[in-house]
Amino acid sequence: MNKKTVKYGIIGCGVISDWHARAISEIENAEFLGVTDVVEAARKSFAEKYGVKAYDTVDALVADPELDTVCICTPSGLHAPLAIRAANAGKHIVVEKPMAITETEIKDVLDACEKRNVKMSVVSQLRFTRAVSETKKAVDDGALGKIVIADLSMKYFRSQEYYDKGGWRGTWKMDGGGALMNQGIHGIDIMQYIMGPVKSVSAFTRTLARKIEVEDTAVAILEFENGALGKIVGTTSVYPGSARRLEICGDRGMITLEENKITCWEVEGRDLPEDLKDKGSSSGTHNDPTSFDISGHVMQLTDMTDAIISGRMPAINQFDGKKPVEIILAIYESAETGKTVML
Ligand SMILES: NC(=O)c1ccc[n+]([C@@H]2O[C@H](COP(=O)([O-])OP(=O)(O)OC[C@H]3O[C@@H](n4cnc5c(N)ncnc54)[C@H](O)[C@@H]3O)[C@@H](O)[C@H]2O)c1
The missing domain is CATH 3.40.50.720 (NAD(P)-binding Rossmann-like Domain)
Structure with a gap:
């Protein structure tokens, strides 16, 4: 052009x-x-x-x-x-x-x-944050050794009024899902971006505390193509909620991301870059959907x-954007059928 x-x-x-x-x-x-x-x-x-x-x-x-x-x-x-x-x-x-x-x-x-x-x-x-790119680099370079576990926790609070006000929120037709398809997709995208392709998922979803069609709570167990296992916990129904937390663990190190802040960096032979020390914010959208900058x-x-x-x-x-959606759709299918779904 x-x-x-x-x-x-x-x-x-x-x-x-x-x-x-x-x-x-x-x-x-x-x-x-x-x-x-x-x-x-x-x-x-x-x-x-x-x-x-x-x-x-x-x-x-x-x-x-x-x-x-x-x-x-x-x-x-x-x-x-x-x-x-x-x-x-x-x-x-x-x-x-x-x-x-x-x-x-x-x-x-x-x-x-x-x-x-x-x-x-x-x-x-979030993919554009330094915290995410440095974590991905450490994993891609093999600095964490063999990756063993990826653990994603997204315990959010969204009130019943939040769902009622939007009209479209919490509906299959316009939201496409709940705690995972709307809020959790950010964490799931980061997780799969860092970990690589997901091979299979086994999941439970529930609507426990909100009057909505879609799930307000989900738990999924994942198997990644690199052999590691993973866990996703996502909800919009816990008060007061807590920061999104992604922990990537290998046999030579582990990194924890809370929102866009690295809160744990235990990597053999590689220090956390100076500009990331005590940088980033671990407060996020867990209890306020508008609490993030531009x-x-x-x-x-x-x-x-x-x-x-x-x-x-x-x-x-578009080829990147479809990946978290496919994982979430597989989680919904597994929750519905009670079977492990291969991606
Ligand atoms: N990237 C992020 O962090 C982030 C944060 C919030 C929302 N989102 C996404 O952004 C999207 C919108 O969310 P929102 O919170 O701004 O919703 P919203 O309800 O505040 O705004 C949606 C707007 O779309 C308008 N609209 C509806 N149908 C339309 C049509 N056919 N043609 C033109 N306009 C139409 C509505 O009148 C409304 O003004 C959602 O898909 C949500 O997942 C992303």
């Missing part, structure tokens, strides 16, 4: 769209053109706040020839259909997690992006902007 500026539009003017709008505004080679939302008041006030166009419909937004890229910030059940509409209009796509909520949708999104030769970046902002979205959208300008694949593309 022989262009110096990438022009963005946003679909959906709710909570997360502000992170996208502010991130785009911070990127030198990016320009924020406009927004749309099914709710007229929402699109108008958001457009006014950022001084951009308010398109009346999704079709009007994706038809704008000036626009290069669309950020999809709607309820999760609309991600795939809107991504396909954007791709068919020849627009590149930044889609919030999860990229899609069924296997069929994943395939349709992959096909649409390939057919129209458009790029997709699937939001998983730095991750800035890095992800900077990567997408650069990918479009230089013609390369984005760092977290």
Whole structure:
């Protein structure tokens, strides 16, 4: 692409769209053109706040020839259909997690992006943190020796009001799942990014404390292709909740990540880099869904902007974005059938 500026539009003017709008505004080679939302008041006030166009419909937004890229910030059940509409209009796509909520949708999104030769970046902002990249590097370099266990704990608190207010939250059709498909997907993505492919899952899910269709609690046992075993504990129903904790343990060392802070680094022959000592924050979204800054979205959208300008694949593309969804869908299948599911 022989262009110096990438022009963005946003679909959906709710909570997360502000992170996208502010991130785009911070990127030198990016320009924020406009927004749309099914709710007229929402699109108008958001457009006014950022001084951009308010398109009346999704079709009007994706038809704008000036626009290069669309950020999809709607309820999760609309991600795939809107991504396909954007791709068919020849627009590149930044889609919030999860990229899609069924296997069929994943395939349709992959096909649409390939057919129209458009790029997709699937939001998983934590991957851009130094804490995650240093942990991955230590594992990839073999610094922890043979990896034995990966232990992921996500004990969150979301009130009944949180589910009731959103309307779409906690429904199969629009959320695609609960504690794992909505909140837990961040931790599951980091876990599989560091550990590599999952071979099989055995799981239980329950709806224990909230009046919702989907699970508010899940436990899964995993087998990774590298031979290690893993455990995922995810819930949105414990008060007051605690920071997401991922522990990667090998026969020569172990690392613990609490949110985006490394709280344990016991690695034979490799010190924790100076700039990570006492850095990062172990407070997170476990009891406040908006308690995170825009730095991750800035890095992800900077990567997408650069990918479009230089013609390369984005760092977290559709092939990466589908992996945590496939693990979560396998967990749901195992919980439903009572059988171990192979991926
Ligand atoms: N990356 C993160 O850390 C993070 C954090 C929060 C939410 N999310 C994801 O972002 C997405 C949105 O979450 P949210 O909390 O902002 O939801 P929200 O309910 O606050 O906002 C969704 C907006 O989409 C609009 N909308 C609904 N249908 C539409 C349509 N057909 N066309 C245009 N607009 C439509 C709604 O009117 C609403 O304004 C979810 O998929 C969620 O998983 C990601």
